[in-house]
Amino acid sequence: MADYRTVDARGLKCPMPIVKAKKEIDAIPAGEVLRVIATDPGSVLDFQGWVKASSSYELVKQEEGQDEQGRKTFVHLVRKKA
Amino acid sequence: MADLSAPDLYQRLSSSAPPRILDVRNAEEFSRWRVEGPHPVDVLNVPYFEFVEREDASVRKVTDWLGGRGNLVVVCAEGGSSAYVAEILQGRGLPAANLAGGMLAWGLGSTIHPVASAGPVRLWQVLRFGRGCLSYVVAQGENAVVIDAHRGLDVYRRLLETERLRLRAVFDTHLQADHVSGGPALARDARVAYHASLNDFAGGAVVVEDLTDGQPVRLGPLEVLPIVSLGTPGHTPGSTSLLVADTFLLSGDTLFVDDGGRPDLGGQAAQWARDLHRTLHERLEPLNDASVVLPAHASTLTRSVPLGVVAGTLGALRRENEAMRLDLDAFVRKAEGAAGSAPPGYAKIREINLGRETAAEEELNELELGKNQCALSRR
Numbered sequence: 001m002a003d004y005r006t007v008d009a010r011g012l013k014c015p016m017p018i019v020k021a022k023k024e025i026d027a028i029p030a031g032e033v034l035r036v037i038a039t040d041p042g043s044v045l046d047f048q049g050w051v052k053a054s055s056s057y058e059l060v061k062q063e064e065g066q067d068e069q070g071r072k073t074f075v076h077l078v079r080k081k082a
Numbered sequence: 083m084a085d086l087s088a089p090d091l092y093q094r095l096s097s098s099a100p101p102r103i104l105d106v107r108n109a110e111e112f113s114r115w116r117v118e119g120p121h122p123v124d125v126l127n128v129p130y131f132e133f134v135e136r137e138d139a140s141v142r143k144v145t146d147w148l149g150g151r152g153n154l155v156v157v158c159a160e161g162g163s164s165a166y167v168a169e170i171l172q173g174r175g176l177p178a179a180n181l182a183g184g185m186l187a188w189g190l191g192s193t194i195h196p197v198a199s200a201g202p203v204r205l206w207q208v209l210r211f212g213r214g215c216l217s218y219v220v221a222q223g224e225n226a227v228v229i230d231a232h233r234g235l236d237v238y239r240r241l242l243e244t245e246r247l248r249l250r251a252v253f254d255t256h257l258q259a260d261h262v263s264g265g266p267a268l269a270r271d272a273r274v275a276y277h278a279s280l281n282d283f284a285g286g287a288v289v290v291e292d293l294t295d296g297q298p299v300r301l302g303p304l305e306v307l308p309i310v311s312l313g314t315p316g317h318t319p320g321s322t323s324l325l326v327a328d329t330f331l332l333s334g335d336t337l338f339v340d341d342g343g344r345p346d347l348g349g350q351a352a353q354w355a356r357d358l359h360r361t362l363h364e365r366l367e368p369l370n371d372a373s374v375v376l377p378a379h380a381s382t383l384t385r386s387v388p389l390g391v392v393a394g395t396l397g398a399l400r401r402e403n404e405a406m407r408l409d410l411d412a413f414v415r416k417a418e419g420a421a422g423s424a425p426p427g428y429a430k431i432r433e434i435n436l437g438r439e440t441a442a443e444e445e446l447n448e449l450e451l452g453k454n455q456c457a458l459s460r461r
Contacts (some may be wrong), residue, residue, distance in 0.1 A: 015130045015163040022134050042111075042159055049108040050131035 004035035004077070009043070010067065017043045018050050025057060025080055033060055036076040037067070047076045056081055085165075085182035088191030091155055092211045095119030096390060101153045104144060104178070106130040106167045107185070115451065117157055117181075117188060119211075120390065124152075130163035133170055141174055153177050160184040186447055188212040192237040195390045197376065203308050203327040204245075207376060207391050208237055214380040214454050215261055216392055220326055221247050222308055225301070229253040229324060229332055230378045231264035233446065238268060250301050251275055253293075254435075255334025255378055256321040257282035259347055259428040260454040262446055263435045279313070282320030286436030293322045314365050316358020317343030330374050331396065336361060338377040339394040342405025342413075346421035347428065355417035359410050371397025379454050427451075 007024050009017035017038040025034045036047070044062060051059045060077040067073050086094070094101055096119060103117050103125040112127045126147050133140045148154065154177060158164035161184040171178035181188065189212040198205040204221045210232050217230040219241055226247035228238050231254075242249055252269040256279070266288050269276035275291040277299065283290045293299075295313035298306050314323045317335040321343070324332040335343035342362060345354035373396040380392040400406050408416065427449035433439040434446075441449065 013160060013162045014158070015134065015166045018131050018134050019166070045108045045110055046129070046131055049129050050135060053129070053132045053135045 004033050007034065007036045009036055009038040009040075010071065010073065011039055013040055014042055014046060018046060021047075021050075021076075021078065025078060028080055030080050031082045033077050033079045036078065038074045038076065039067075039071050041072075041074065043074050043076065047078070051078060084179065085161075086155055086179045087182055088187040088212065089193050091117070091181055091188070092119065092191065092193055094155075095121065095123060099152070100124075101155045101179070102126070102148065104128065104154055104156045104164075104167070104171075106133070106156060106158045106163050111159065111185075115185065117185075117212075130158060130167050133167050137170060141171065141176075144171065145176065148176070153179070155179045155181055157181045157188070158184045160186050185212070189447070189450060190234050192232075192234060193390070194237065194241055197330070197374075197391055197393065198327075201327070205326060205330060205376075206241060207393075208241070209380070209390070209392065210234070210261075213261065213450065216376070216378050216380060218332055218376065219247075220307075220309065221245065224248050225250045225307075227251045227253060227299075227307065227309070228265070228268060230255055230258075230334065231268050233262045233264040233267070235264045235268050235271075238264075249274055251277060251299070251307070253299075253324065254278040255323065255332065255336075256318045257432060258435055259424070259432050260379075261450050262431055262441075266435075266437065279320030279322045281313075281315070282318050283436065286438060288435075288437035295322075299324075312365065314361040316345050316354055316361045318348065319354075319357075321361075325369070325373075329372075330376055331366075331369060332376050332378075334378045336377075337366075337375055337399065337403070337405065338379060338381055339375065339392060339399065340381050340403060342403070344420070345417050347424050351417045351421035352414055355414045356410065358417075359408075359413045362406055366396065369396055371395060371400065375399055 005028050007020050009020055021036045051057045057078050060079050063075050065073045100121055105112050105127045108129050128140055128143055156164040156168040156178050161182050165180045168178040168180040192208050192210045195207045197207050206219045208217045215232055220227050226249055249272040251274050252265045254263055254265045266276050277291045277293050280292045293311040299309045300306050308327045310325045312323045314321050314336040321334055321336050345358045375394050375396055431449055
């Protein structure tokens with residue numbers, strides 16, 4: 001978990017979680033995984049659509065959680081394809 | 083280019099040169115619910131994340147579709163992603179406006195359409211265009227009542243203030259399941275009675291003044307409103323139509339312009355369908371063909387008559403509306419065939435309207451999301 005480059009998009013509404021994720025994923029080496037933590041429930045479908053719109057990434061996992069402030073979170077793991 | 087409000091967009095869509103809509107939500111949200119207007123709306127769905135991923139190709143998709151014609155309004159769920167895309171398009175010289183607040187604002191916005199403004203009784207139709215919900219303000223002198231108010235109460239308060247009217251009573255034609263009623267809150271704030279049928283509201287926690295079938299509505303011993311209540315069960319057991327000034331039939335969800343109400347939302351499709359059929363034929367029988375039917379929902383906005391009012395004469399509906407033409411057996415079969423698919427939020431909305439549950443603003447928006455599904459043929 002700790003090894004992933006992480007984008008904290010909590011409290012941000014669309015389009016910002018994906019805009020920030022795009023900026024970060026462009027900067028990581030191929031094969032690595034980017035972890036995005038969002039609180040916007042709309043991000044679940046949007047991340048699925050975003051990886052489909054590109055041939056360069058794949059969605060490893062999406063999971064719901066809760067952060068230390070008790071907010072519901074949506075964590076998206078996106079791998080940059082080799 | 084400035085942001086456009088939801089009512090401004092609806093007005094523009096009603097004009098002879100309506101704008102085209104670029105919807106930048108994901109495909110799933112887009113397929114569930116979209117912007118509609120009195121004319122067919124020319125709409126393209128390109129999700130905003132495609133602009134994030136491939137800006138040039140996405141812009142080209144839009145310019146190819148536009149073909150240099152018309153102006154463009156960009157729409158998303160809450161207004162953020164559409165502002166982002168509108169800015170990209172503006173940067174490339176395209177005249178793109180943004181719908182402020184997105185589909186959330188679209189679902190809450192209303193426009194006011196006068197139905198009768200000359201006689202002693204005045205009547206306005208309030209159209210919640212994004213959801214197809216209709217409500218009414220009726221006035222005689224300075225006294226006014228509001229019927230089937232939705233929870234965006236500002237539109238009624240503004241109308242009352244502009245027309246210098248005093249709110250004297252609030253009505254709901256039935257226990258709504260598709261949207262949260264604004265009636266109880268409007269009545270409470272103005273300290274007036276909330277009228278509805280106890281056949282729908284018995285057991286609820288909302289204080290209701292029962293509507294008595296066939297009786298004119300009274301504000302006091304000497305003050306009688308030009309409104310007669312007619313028990314018209316079927317969509318719900320307590321569904322009540324209001325006959326205003328002997329001319330306007332505020333039919334609730336009993337009868338729409340193109341269709342009848344759904345009798346299956348209470349899980350007793352066959353019985354309620356029989357009730358509804360009896361209502362449409364026996365109960366409405368004494369009303370003459372010139373009566374103007376004003377329903378609580380519009381199944382489609384493209385059939386609104388000139389002036390933007392959703393209405394039809396009872397005579398025209400008797401000739402053209404299938405719900406009024408089917409015999410009892412065919413009507414019951416149709417209702418049973420369509421039964422069973424009430425949207426998931428409807429049970430909770432009913433509980434809220436009965437005053438037995440509450441929900442925060444955000445949950446209300448989620449519960450009400452999408453178009454109403456109260457008509458028999460619409461799914």
